[in-house]
Amino acid sequence: MEGSLAIYRGLRDSNIDFITGVPCANLKNLISLVEKDNDLTYIPATREEEAIGLCAGAHLAGRRCAVLMQNSGLGNSINSIGSLCKIYQIPILFIISHRGDLKEKIPAQIPMGRWTKKLLDTVEVPYYCPKTPEEAYKIIKYGVDYAHVISYPVAVIFDALYWEYDSKE
Numbered sequence: 001m002e003g004s005l006a007i008y009r010g011l012r013d014s015n016i017d018f019i020t021g022v023p024c025a026n027l028k029n030l031i032s033l034v035e036k037d038n039d040l041t042y043i044p045a046t047r048e049e050e051a052i053g054l055c056a057g058a059h060l061a062g063r064r065c066a067v068l069m070q071n072s073g074l075g076n077s078i079n080s081i082g083s084l085c086k087i088y089q090i091p092i093l094f095i096i097s098h099r100g101d102l103k104e105k106i107p108a109q110i111p112m113g114r115w116t117k118k119l120l121d122t123v124e125v126p127y128y129c130p131k132t133p134e135e136a137y138k139i140i141k142y143g144v145d146y147a148h149v150i151s152y153p154v155a156v157i158f159d160a161l162y163w164e165y166d167s168k169e
């Protein structure tokens with residue numbers, strides 16, 4: 001749980017109080033931590049673009065927001081990033097489980113695995129790729145602050161190797 005716990009603590013210590021998103025197998029421990037926290041709002045979404053829309057409304061209502069997603073869901077999000085986040089200056093922290101690279105077993109994940117960072121560059125979302133729980137905690141805190149400075153999403157990407165820290169109890 002150590003890897004997921006570092007992400008959760010980074011989100012909470014950044015005063016993130018509204019979390020939504022679409023699950024990935026690698027996000028299960030993080031989602032479990034978030035679901036148990038009665039001091040924040042967690043709303044499971046059916047699609048990542050819906051999650052971004054929920055965050056847009058929550059932000060305008062004064063909440064500090066994060067979206068949990070698999071990188072495959074970034075493809076579902078592009079228009080909402082442009083038509084909502086860009087136009088209305090919506091800061092959101094994207095916690096992205098990066099599939100389609102090392103350790104991947106599902107061939108369908110490969111294309112988005114290759115395109116994720118290029119897509120984030122295209123829509124001008126800054127992204128960071130912590131490799132340890134300590135880095136994750138620090139980058140999440142800096143990332144939330146940076147998202148609010150630029151009034152735009154910031155992505156923190158976790159590759160398959162990161163989640164091995166969850167098995168090191």
Ligand SMILES: O=CCS(=O)(=O)O
Pocket residue numbers: 023024025026070072106
């Ligand atoms: O997107 C694939 C489903 S799972 O591997 O995250 O369960």
